[in-house]
Amino acid sequence: MATLSRIGGRALADLLPELRTMPGPVYASLAHAITSLVLDGRIATETRLPSERELATALHMSRATVTSAYDAMRAEGFLASRTGSGSYVTVPPGSRPRNSLVRWTTYTTDAADVIDLSCATLPAPPDIIAEAVADAAGRLTPYLLGDGYEPAGLPVLREAVAARFTQRDAATRPEQILITNGSLHGLDLLLRLLVGPGDRVITELPTYPGALDAVRAKSGRVLPVPMAAAGGWQVDQLRAALRQTAARLAYLTPDYHNPTGALVPEADRREVFKVARQTGTTVVVDESFVDLGFEGTERSSAAVDPSVIVVGSLSKPVWGGLRIGWLRASTDLVHRLAALRTSIDMSGPVLDQVVASILLPDLDTIAAARVVQLRPRRDALVAALADELPSWRTTLPQGGLSLWAELPAPLSTPLTMLAAQVGVVVVPGSRFGVDGTLERFLRLPYALPADRLRDAVHRLAGVWAQLDQGGVASRQLVVA
Ligand SMILES: Cc1ncc(COP(=O)(O)O)c(C=O)c1O
Structure with a gap:
């Protein structure tokens, strides 16, 4: 198995503190500093470290010092080697948490x-749901005459969601929308369709735990890419991860990321989406928090690059108890996902979808x-x-x-x-x-x-x- 990606000597040197002022031998400070970067998620596990010679040159220290530091990390279980992959950072066995919600x-x-x-x-929010439910109850009669099963979602809601994307600069037809039971449901359906055992899925580090669990549930391999310390993406690292790993899918949350609250600038998105297109990696953008910005919102990622798949929901701006979300993709993919869905939950609830179609035009307010x-x-x-x-x-x-x-x-x-x-x-x-x-x-x-x-x-x-x-x-x- 190949390692996730490689960090160069200069890039690693830039992340390290001034080592010579630290107490104790320099090799121990170096080992401790690299280990701390791993434990703090600044360097993802399975990242290949630079050769001893390259790091020694970048740090202006002897190669023997770097060798001793790598040896110390190896002894503590933070460095391992694989034929053909060099030395990569890891964590000691036993430290991996179990999947759990x-x-x-x-x-x-x-x-x-x-x-x-x-x-x-x-x-x-007070009153809003109760009023929409009362309104929806009055509109229910025509639906009661049918069988109630609409695997892709009620046309009225698909239209309302498509109109909202179009309003946000991403021209969208209702056939491109799948109504789901929340954004996690949308991600889960995509993973079921596109990700098999051992397939790699790039995520941000940190990221939403529900998404990590969903990837692991399909036996996918999570490839976490650290966020920048000041917030936002490290575009270089995402680019490297995409180019070096042949990941099947990338799950990203550029709009008020959970947990950091960061908003990724449009230029960074454009670059990452472009590289993903080149590497054939499907990008899934989670817009769960897109409406809750303090600073004004970037355009929808679907406007930046129409090949990106977007999942979103009413859970964060309105109420999680509604269980109404959506997915925007190509008409063909929506078709396949709707067919897949019929083997799981058949369809979404009609009344709740009517409620959502009433709420959606007022979502900005x-x-x-x-x-x-x-x-x-x-x-x-x-x-x-x-x-x-x-x-x-x-x-x-x-x-x-x-x-x-x-x-x-x-x-x-x-x-x-x-x-x-x-x-x-x-x-x-x-x-x-x-x-x-x-x-x-x-x-x-x-x-x-x-x-x-x-x-x-x-x-x-x-x-x-x-x-x-x-x-x-x-x-x-x-x-x-
Ligand atoms: C980033 C992110 N995506 C998805 C979800 C799940 O939301 P939903 O209720 O729409 O399935 C959450 C919930 O916390 C979340 O934080």
Whole structure:
């Protein structure tokens, strides 16, 4: 099996801190620094490292120093070799998390007042759903005369979704739209159709855990490509991953990415989509959060490149309980996906689709009200973190429902376990990656009212102090 991609000596040198000022031998600092980049998701596992000679030249140090560093990493289980692939970074056996939907794992807490930050999602807006349901009930009679099965979706809703894409600069016919039970359902259908055991699927790192689980459920191989530290894509790395791996599919979330909230500029999208076309990789863009931007939205990715497949839904701007989503692709692909669907769930619910067709023309207004509600919550969360946990670093999300906090030590999992004891339910950073990395990060949704978020941060600060006082924060991470 080939490794994911290769990092050059110069590129690796650019990611490393100043090693000579660190205590202890330089080779140990180098080994530790590269290992930390792997654990923090800055270098994806299975990336081939530069040769010892190349890195030594880039770092202006002796080849023996680099050899010792690589030996130390190998001894700790962070470096391995494969014939024909050179030395590639990895994590020790036993550190890979099991597939699980964290939603269904249990946590124990004696706290009477639980603040649930496990989901980046909002309750339904008041009145809007009830009014649309009443309206839809009045429009139901003609549908009741038919059999109710429309595997591709009700024509009225396919038209409304197509019109919305057309409005956003991506001219779309209703035949190009498949109505799904949410955007994850759309991704799952695509994976079933296009990805077989062992096929490679490029994702961002971090990314939405549901997508990772869906790829693994088809026995696909996830190839995570690290996001830039400041947010957004590392176009060079995505380009390299596409060119070097012959990936079958790339799942990307350029519009207010979950968990970082980043918005990827159009020029970066155009370049990545172009390379994917050259390598024959199907790109699936997840637009789940596209309507929840603080800064105004880029054009739909389908307008940037019509060959890109887009999945989206009403779950984030309106309500997850509706279970209404869509997929935009070629007419032929929509046909094949609708046929596949009949072997799984036959069709979507008629009443809910009528409700969605009533809501869709008002989506801009509904989403704008959401953004007005979310901005002070985001700001309150950022301010509370700056106040109570100043050693945590945050990047201001440009949209979406969560921020991605960087902790000063890789303690996300122990922190979430302690947090549950004081009634704060959070998901550790490692859940948004593969291989047990990203332990230095924590996703914090800001969907709750500002006072609840302040309370949550206050409780988190309390348990963080306990971890810190225990001296754990200064300990080297043991991935287990
Ligand atoms: C990026 C992303 N895609 C898809 C989903 C699933 O959404 P849906 O309810 O539309 O299936 C989520 C839910 O959190 C998400 O964050």
